[in-house]
Amino acid sequence: MDSADLAAVWLTLRLATVVTVVLLIVGTRIAWWLAHTRSPLKGVVGALVALPLVLPPTVLGFYLLVAMGPNGPLGHFTQAIGLGLLPFTFPGLVVASVFYSLPFVVQPIQNAFEAIGERPLEVAATLRASPRDAFWSVAVPLARPGFISGAILGFAHTVGEFGIVLMIGGNIPGSTRLISVQIYDHVEALEYGQAHALAGGMVLFSFVVLLALYTFNPGPRKAVGT
Amino acid sequence: MATMATIVLFFGNEIGRAGLLALLLAPLLATPSYADEVMVAVAANFAAPMQKIAVEFERATGHKAMLAFGSSGKLFAQIVNGAPFEVLLAADEAIPAQLERDGHALGGSRFTYATGRLALWSAQPNTVDSHGDVLRKNAFGHLALANPKTAPYGAAAIEVMKKLGVLGSLQAKLVQGENVAQTYQFAATGNADLAFVALSQIWQEGRISSGSAWIVPATLHQAVRQDAVLLEAGRDKAAAGALLAYLKGDTARAIIKSYGYAL
Numbered sequence: 001m002d003s004a005d006l007a008a009v010w011l012t013l014r015l016a017t018v019v020t021v022v023l024l025i026v027g028t029r030i031a032w033w034l035a036h037t038r039s040p041l042k043g044v045v046g047a048l049v050a051l052p053l054v055l056p057p058t059v060l061g062f063y064l065l066v067a068m069g070p071n072g073p074l075g076h077f078t079q080a081i082g083l084g085l086l087p088f089t090f091p092g093l094v095v096a097s098v099f100y101s102l103p104f105v106v107q108p109i110q111n112a113f114e115a116i117g118e119r120p121l122e123v124a125a126t127l128r129a130s131p132r133d134a135f136w137s138v139a140v141p142l143a144r145p146g147f148i149s150g151a152i153l154g155f156a157h158t159v160g161e162f163g164i165v166l167m168i169g170g171n172i173p174g175s176t177r178l179i180s181v182q183i184y185d186h187v188e189a190l191e192y193g194q195a196h197a198l199a200g201g202m203v204l205f206s207f208v209v210l211l212a213l214y215t216f217n218p219g220p221r222k223a224v225g226t
Numbered sequence: 227m228a229t230m231a232t233i234v235l236f237f238g239n240e241i242g243r244a245g246l247l248a249l250l251l252a253p254l255l256a257t258p259s260y261a262d263e264v265m266v267a268v269a270a271n272f273a274a275p276m277q278k279i280a281v282e283f284e285r286a287t288g289h290k291a292m293l294a295f296g297s298s299g300k301l302f303a304q305i306v307n308g309a310p311f312e313v314l315l316a317a318d319e320a321i322p323a324q325l326e327r328d329g330h331a332l333g334g335s336r337f338t339y340a341t342g343r344l345a346l347w348s349a350q351p352n353t354v355d356s357h358g359d360v361l362r363k364n365a366f367g368h369l370a371l372a373n374p375k376t377a378p379y380g381a382a383a384i385e386v387m388k389k390l391g392v393l394g395s396l397q398a399k400l401v402q403g404e405n406v407a408q409t410y411q412f413a414a415t416g417n418a419d420l421a422f423v424a425l426s427q428i429w430q431e432g433r434i435s436s437g438s439a440w441i442v443p444a445t446l447h448q449a450v451r452q453d454a455v456l457l458e459a460g461r462d463k464a465a466a467g468a469l470l471a472y473l474k475g476d477t478a479r480a481i482i483k484s485y486g487y488a489l
Binding site: 065 | 297299324370375376400402408412416417
């Protein structure tokens with residue numbers, strides 16, 4: 001691996017870390033709402049969250065490119081608040097990846113919240129725990145396996161991102177050139193040796209992550225004994 | 227039937243016992259195939275003219291050209307690994323030559339079917355002047371080009387900026403598309419103010435179809451010679467040979483020219 005490869009690896013890890021943190025904050029709120037709401041909008045929001053599971057990344061990438069561009073609604077917004085345009089920037093990749101990996105974080109956490117049910121929270125309330133207190137000291141510890149699954153899947157999925165990055169990244173070293181794009185470039189340039197080093201590393205990394213997930217994380221339902 | 231056998235063999239080799247599954251699925255997977263069909267791999271920048279040529283080719287010869295588009299590097303990897311393409315229309319000279327050296331293409335079948343022209347383009351009218359001075363003034367946001375490492379039009383763009391002495395000052399503004407199609411998209415959506423694209427992408431009926439552009443003089447970069455080659459799979463196919471011959475004929479050349487390619 002040369003320095004360009006290492007830069008891509010480092011950038012990818014940075015992106016996945018930032019995206020995972022953002023997703024744990026945003027995703028937990030959405031998962032909590034989905035798990036407890038009786039709103040008729042539940043189905044709509046659930047479907048929107050799950051869209052990236054079925055849409056090709058090129059579709060998401062193309063619409064993000066248009067939406068974040070100077071004539072798109074997101075582009076108008078980011079320019080109005082002085083951030084400039086998001087395509088071809090690291091923050092742009094963060095925003096895109098948050099959309100892209102959202103279901104991988106929301107769904108395990110939502111499942112874990114649903115498995116807990118209302119009962120432990122009601123008990124906490126009778127013990128005079130505030131909703132906030134009950135959330136932190138009852139729901140979060142009980143849903144821990146869901147958080148671990150969500151964080152690991154969100155991180156791993158972001159590492160594996162390609163189609164969207166290709167569409168909105170612009171292949172800028174150190175800012176949008178991720179491992180997957182670097183591999184693609186090596187293959188396109190017929191540098192199969194370098195492609196193998198990175199691609200093999202990705203396969204190994206993904207396998208180890210999933211192995212750890214399935215070995216050490218028993219899953220939300222078993223953990224709460226339902 | 228030939229397609230079916232190819233698919234079964236392919237899967238059989240790749241995943242062993244799943245070959246049996248492929249055998250069962252083959253009737254579903256196989257597309258109807260005719261003796262006078264030719265599978266053509268086409269570089270992305272030549273997609274539009276080739277679709278027109280395929281229609282004329284079928285009208286003139288009765289042979290049907292099945293087209294698959296992609297970047298030359300990707301098509302190379304697919305051909306080397308057994309893709310059933312019989313003819314390749316590449317975006318450069320290097321990849322057909324490499325295929326010939328490696329024995330995947332027939333020696334002596336290679337020829338230049340089009341020479342690409344490079345253009346600096348903006349989706350906005352009155353942005354690009356007819357001499358490319360907009361590059362020296364440097365009063366724009368992003369400048370998109372195809373990845374110079376893998377796309378010949380990207381390499382040509384770098385050459386032009388070097389010759390004009392502006393590469394250093396523009397370096398921070400460059401964004402790369404995977405190929406010229408994506409590079410065009412960056413500028414068409416307004417995310418990049420300028421883009422080095424293939425003239426064929428913005429050329430219609432003898433003029434620039436939208437926005438503003440500078441057709442880069444051929445003296446500023448090496449010619450982007452796009453070569454065609456007959457692949458091993460097309461060795462004994464009459465339709466494959468016929469297509470290559472048709473590409474050299476007047477009708478095809480007129481279509482190629484109408485998209486802004488030189489010959």
